[in-house]
Amino acid sequence: MHQLNSIEKRAAIALALVFSSRMLGLFMLLPVFALYGSDLAGFSPMWIGLAIGAYGLTQAILQIPLGWLSDRIGRHKVMLGGLAVFALGSVVAALADSVYMVTLGRVLQGAGAVAGAILALAADLTREEQRPKVMAIIGASIGLSFAVAMVLGPLLAKFAGLSGVFWATAVLACSAMLIVAFIVPRTVSKAPMADTLALPQSLGAMLKHRQLLQLDIGVMLLHLMLTAMFVALPTLLQGYGLAPLKHWQFYLPVLLGSFVLMIPMMIVAMRKAQEKGFFMLAVALLISAMLLLMLSGFVALSCALLLFFIGFNFLEASLPALVSRIAPAGQRGSAMGIYSSSQFFGAFLGGVVGGAIVQHFGYQALFAVLAVIGLIWLLVANTLTIPPRAQRLSLAVSVHTELQANQLAKQLTALAGVQEVTLLLAEQRCYLKVSSAHFDTAQAQAVIAAAGA
Numbered sequence: 270m271h272q273l274n275s276i277e278k279r280a281a282i283a284l285a286l287v288f289s290s291r292m293l294g295l296f297m298l299l300p301v302f303a304l305y306g307s308d309l310a311g312f313s314p315m316w317i318g319l320a321i322g323a324y325g326l327t328q329a330i331l332q333i334p335l336g337w338l339s340d341r342i343g344r345h346k347v348m349l350g351g352l353a354v355f356a357l358g359s360v361v362a363a364l365a366d367s368v369y370m371v372t373l374g375r376v377l378q379g380a381g382a383v384a385g386a387i388l389a390l391a392a393d394l395t396r397e398e399q400r401p402k403v404m405a406i407i408g409a410s411i412g413l414s415f416a417v418a419m420v421l422g423p424l425l426a427k428f429a430g431l432s433g434v435f436w437a438t439a440v441l442a443c444s445a446m447l448i449v450a451f452i453v454p455r456t457v458s459k460a461p462m463a464d465t466l467a468l469p470q471s472l473g474a475m476l477k478h479r480q481l482l483q484l485d486i487g488v489m490l491l492h493l494m495l496t497a498m499f500v501a502l503p504t505l506l507q508g509y510g511l512a513p514l515k516h517w518q519f520y521l522p523v524l525l526g527s528f529v530l531m532i533p534m535m536i537v538a539m540r541k542a543q544e545k546g547f548f549m550l551a552v553a554l555l556i557s558a559m560l561l562l563m564l565s566g567f568v569a570l571s572c573a574l575l576l577f578f579i580g581f582n583f584l585e586a587s588l589p590a591l592v593s594r595i596a597p598a599g600q601r602g603s604a605m606g607i608y609s610s611s612q613f614f615g616a617f618l619g620g621v622v623g624g625a626i627v628q629h630f631g632y633q634a635l636f637a638v639l640a641v642i643g644l645i646w647l648l649v650a651n652t653l654t655i656p657p658r659a660q661r662l663s664l665a666v667s668v669h670t671e672l673q674a675n676q677l678a679k680q681l682t683a684l685a686g687v688q689e690v691t692l693l694l695a696e697q698r699c700y701l702k703v704s705s706a707h708f709d710t711a712q713a714q715a716v717i718a719a720a721g722a
Contacts, residue, residue, distance in 0.1 A: 273399055276454050280394040281403040283453045284387055287348070287445045289410035291355060294438030295324060295378065296418030299499040300520065301426040301434060304513050309431075310367035314628035318500045320372045322620020324358075325496070327379030328613035333467045333606045336385030340466055344390040348383045348449045355381030356442035363435035374435065381442075384609055385466065389602075392465040394454055397663065408589070412582065416528075419520035427514040461663040461698050463599045463691075467606030475603045480595050483653050485608055488588050489615035490646050494555060494639050495581060496619025498562075501632045502574075509567045523571065527578035534583050545655050548587060552647045554580030559640035563633055595656060599663075599691030599700030659688055660705040663698055664714065667721030677720040684713055 273281065303317050339347035355378050362374025388404065395403045425434050462468070475481055506516055538547040558577035561569050589608065596604035626635040668674050674692045681690045681699065686708030691700040699717065701708075 273395075273402065277395045277399055277403060279452070280391060280454055281406045283448055284391050284403075285407045285410035287352075287448050287453065288384070288387055288407050289414040290441040290445045290448075291352070291381075291383070292411050293414040293418050293421070294355075294359065294441045296415050297422035297425065297434050297438065298375075299496075300419055300422045300503055300516055301431065301513070303500060303503040304507060305426045305431040305434075306368060306371065309365070309371060310369075312368050313624075314500065315624040316368040316372065318497070318620035318622070318624020318627070320368055320375055320620070321500065322496050322617040322623075323372045323375035324379030325492070325613040325616030325618075325620070327376050328382045328384075329610040329617065331380060331382040332385050332610045332613065333472075335382050336389060336466045336602075336606060337469075339386035339389055340462060344386050344393065345449060345453070345455065347386040348390070348453075349446055351381035351383035351386070352442050352446045352449065353381070354378075355383075356439045356446070359435045359439035359442060363432045363439065365432075371431075378438075379613070382613075385606060388605070389465040390453070397661075408586070412528075412585065416521075416524045419524060420517040423513055423516040423520075461700070462696060463602050463693060463698075463700060464661070464663060465602045467603040468600070471600045471603035472607065475596075475600060475607050478595075478597075478604075480654060481592060481604055481607070483649055484588055484592050484595070485611040487584070487646060487650065488608060489611040489618070490642055491555075491581065491584055491588070492612050492615035493619035493622065494559075494577075494642065496616045497623030497626075497635060497639060498577070498619075500620065500623035500627055501635055505570060505632065509570065519571070519574075523574045524578055526575055527582055530575075530579050531582040531586075534579070535586065538587075544587070544591075545653060547583065548653070548655075549647065549650055551580040551583040551587070552643060552650055555584075556640050556643035556647065559636045559643060562636040563640075591655065594658065597691060598661065598689040598702040599693060599698075601661070657704075659702045660708070662701045662703060662710070662713075664701065664717055666692065666697055666699045666717050668692070668694065668697070673720065677717065680716050680720070681713060684716070685709070687713075 298321060302321055306312055306317065306320070335347055335351060358374045358377025358380065360374075361377055362371045365371045365374060388407070391403050391407060392400055422434060425437055429436070463471070503513070503516065506519060507513060511519060534547050534551070538544045554576045558573040558580070561573035561576065589605070592604050592608045593601055622638070623635060626638055666677065668677055671694070674694055677699070678690045678692050681687055681701065686704040686706070687701060688704060689702040693700070701713065
């Protein structure tokens with residue numbers, strides 16, 4: 270944090286608060302809905318899953334369009350509008366007396382898909398060399414909000430019921446709106462668009478990119494497994510004699526233990542360049558957790574959840590970093606947009622799949638299916654190729670024809686340390702993926718200056 274300037278620090282903290290308060294409201298439903306929603310009209314395991322996962326569908330659909338809109342009418346307007354819709358969905362769910370209205374409320378919550386706008390604003394307000402730190406702070410806040418939600422959700426539900434959880438979510442959304450309106454800095458310049466937002470012309474290429482597609486499918490399966498598991502988990506805990514009010518006493522040590530055990534994995538994977546091996550290990554931990562959940566006994570359940578969250582936390586941190594690294598120069602915004610949509614679509618599928626299987630076949634069948642899904646992911650992940658680390662740069666250019674752009678791209682590609690070059694005429698900007706050990710920025714700027722002369 271000491272290397273960030275005052276605007277970057279303010280942006281990092283404020284946007285992390287906005288992101289985490291919104292995610293806290295979404296996550297709080299996971300450990301309580303299967304228990305406290307039973308009084309709602311139309312309640313069934315199928316509708317548990319639909320209500321839990323419904324927000325993911327509208328998130329997946331609207332994430333990229335609202336990101337584009339924020340580039341046209343402004344980040345703050347989209348963020349305030351999205352948070353208002355999210356708050357409205359929370360109120361609808363809080364006032365609901367049927368599972369159908371709760372599901373409608375969740376759909377409205379998901380329609381407030383402002384993640385893309387938040388991350389784009391974070392990029393607008395930070396220098397390129399400090400941007401990864403700000404993004405990491407925002408990312409860490411999501412993990413923290415999940416841990417807090419696992420504790421706060423059961424406590425709130427016990428004393429205020431399911432509607433109390435949704436009212437708290439509405440209050441959090443309104444608080445986030447105040448932070449956006451009065452604390453989040455106003456941007457006066459924009460980061461390079463292709464670095465932060467999905468571009469229409471890039472989406473097709475990203476969907477055909479084999480390595481990125483593997484990661485998109487991976488995060489979809491990861492959140493499918495998480496959401497489907499919580500269709501069953503609260504009821505299982507209650508079946509083992511753990512009162513709903515005390516569920517946080519189970520979740521808290523499991524989550525803390527998983528973070529403690531996950532950190533050494535991250536450190537060794539990065540320092541020893543063994544990221545793929547630990548990636549595979551994390552997926553294997555998810556599979557092991559599902560197999561353990563098929564056994565009876567509270568000890569087996571506890572061990573399963575510990576293994577699951579070690580793997581989940583490692584993958585949740587690793588997957589976006591790998592997407593950012595693998596994405597071609599100048600197409601990171603598109604790659605991350607598709608990744609985020611895949612993540613939320615996985616949450617939707619998890620609710621639907623989990624609810625349907627539990628309703629028709631029971632909990633054991635659910636965990637068996639999730640174990641098979643994990644095994645398929647493990648086989649696919651074995652073919653993943655992780656490239657060496659590279660630095661990303663974006664430099665302004667002055668070229669006016671396709672011929673000039675192609676010539677400049679060839680000249681830059683020939684420079685030492687340059688791995689990829691993408692030049693966008695519409696933006697008058699060149700995106701480079703380079704090896705920091707061999708690349709000379711001054712030399713690249715000289716080439717660009719000569720081309721624009």
